[in-house]
Amino acid sequence: NAGVIQTPRHKVTGKGQEATLWCEPISGHSAVFWYRQTIVQGLEFLTYFRNQAPIDDSGMPKERFSAQMPNQSHSTLKIQSTQPQDSAVYLCASSRDWGGYEQYFGPGTRLTVL
Amino acid sequence: DAKTTQPDSMESTEGETVHLPCSHATISGNEYIYWYRQVPLQGPEYVTHGLQQNTTNSMAFLAIASDRKSSTLILPHVSLRDAAVYHCILRVSQGGSAKLIFGEGTKLTVSS
Numbered sequence: 001n002a003g004v005i006q007t008p009r010h011k012v013t014g015k016g017q018e019a020t021l022w023c024e025p026i027s028g029h030s031a032v033f034w035y036r037q038t039i040v041q042g043l044e045f046l047t048y049f050r051n052q053a054p055i056d057d058s059g060m061p062k063e064r065f066s067a068q069m070p071n072q073s074h075s076t077l078k079i080q081s082t083q084p085q086d087s088a089v090y091l092c093a094s095s096r097d098w099g100g101y102e103q104y105f106g107p108g109t110r111l112t113v114l
Numbered sequence: 115d116a117k118t119t120q121p122d123s124m125e126s127t128e129g130e131t132v133h134l135p136c137s138h139a140t141i142s143g144n145e146y147i148y149w150y151r152q153v154p155l156q157g158p159e160y161v162t163h164g165l166q167q168n169t170t171n172s173m174a175f176l177a178i179a180s181d182r183k184s185s186t187l188i189l190p191h192v193s194l195r196d197a198a199v200y201h202c203i204l205r206v207s208q209g210g211s212a213k214l215i216f217g218e219g220t221k222l223t224v225s226s
Contacts, residue, residue: 004157031212036173043158043216056213095212102148103214105157 004106006092012112013082021077025094032075033093033103036065043091049075049099077090082113118202126192126214134187134220136202144206147185148214158216159208160185175191186206189222197224 005024011020025032033048036059047057049069060067064082069075081087089110093103119137126132138147149161162169162176164185169176175188189196192201201219 033213035214038162042218045213045215048213050212061214065122093157101161102163103158104160107155 001024004066004094004104005093006090006109007106008107008109009107010110010112011113014069015063015083016071018082019079019082019086019111019113021090021092021111023075023094023106025092027073028095029055029096029104030039031095031097031103032069033095034075034077035091035093035105037089037091037108038087050076054091077096078109082111084113087111087113118204118217120200120202120217120220122218123223125223125225127167128224129191130195130225132196132222133187134189134193134200134202134222135184137184138202138204139183141182141204142206145204146206147176147182148203148205149174149176149187150203150214150216151213152199152201153198160196161200167172192222192224194224194226 007022010012031050034046037043045059049059052069064080067077089108091105091108093099093105095103115138130207143185146163146165148163150158151161152158161173162171164176164178199221203214
């Protein structure tokens with residue numbers, strides 16, 4: 001079991017460019033979560049999917065951020081027109097189901113917006 | 115979800131048994147107590163969770179007060195690899211949001 005896979009591990013973009021982050025959940029897990037971590041804000045929930053359907057996106061910024069899960073083997077987080085304040089570590093996690101099961105986190109993607 | 119209170123930091127020495135406290139005075143009856151830990155440059159790692167009874171696994175022992183208003187994560191014989199930020203999180207198992215709400219946690223330092 002390779003665990004949750006996130007690619008790329010590091011991404012540098014220029015201000016105004018688009019960034020797409022990828023997450024491959026653990027095989028058989030039906031829930032996928034996205035979080036963002038910065039020194040100032042700490043670790044914040046963004047959104048999550050259950051059986052590929054979006055369930056809760058209450059943490060997603062209203063503009064420029066979108067997430068999809070086109071199939072059970074991967075999810076993407078897309079940031080349009082990146083801004084310096086988007087610089088953060090973006091973490092993906094998966095769990096067997098949405099309820100009381102533990103979440104397994106990937107290593108994260110460090111996004112730097114210049 | 116109810117909030118938790120943890121000390122900002124704790125120090126220990128290799129081989130010691132460490133007790134990490136967590137206060138959750140407003141915990142609801144259907145809220146589980148979860149513990150995660152995180153080391154720099156890695157995502158959080160699940161440690162353990164419980165509802166009412168004490169629980170134990172290969173990583174830690176979770177002691178839950180009888181009134182559930184506090185809990186203690188007990189790490190036996192810590193090593194340098196146990197140095198991390200430990201997060202105590204309350205989460206409704208069923209019927210509530212599955213998201214984890216992280217606070218600042220307790221930074222555990224382990225010296226040799």
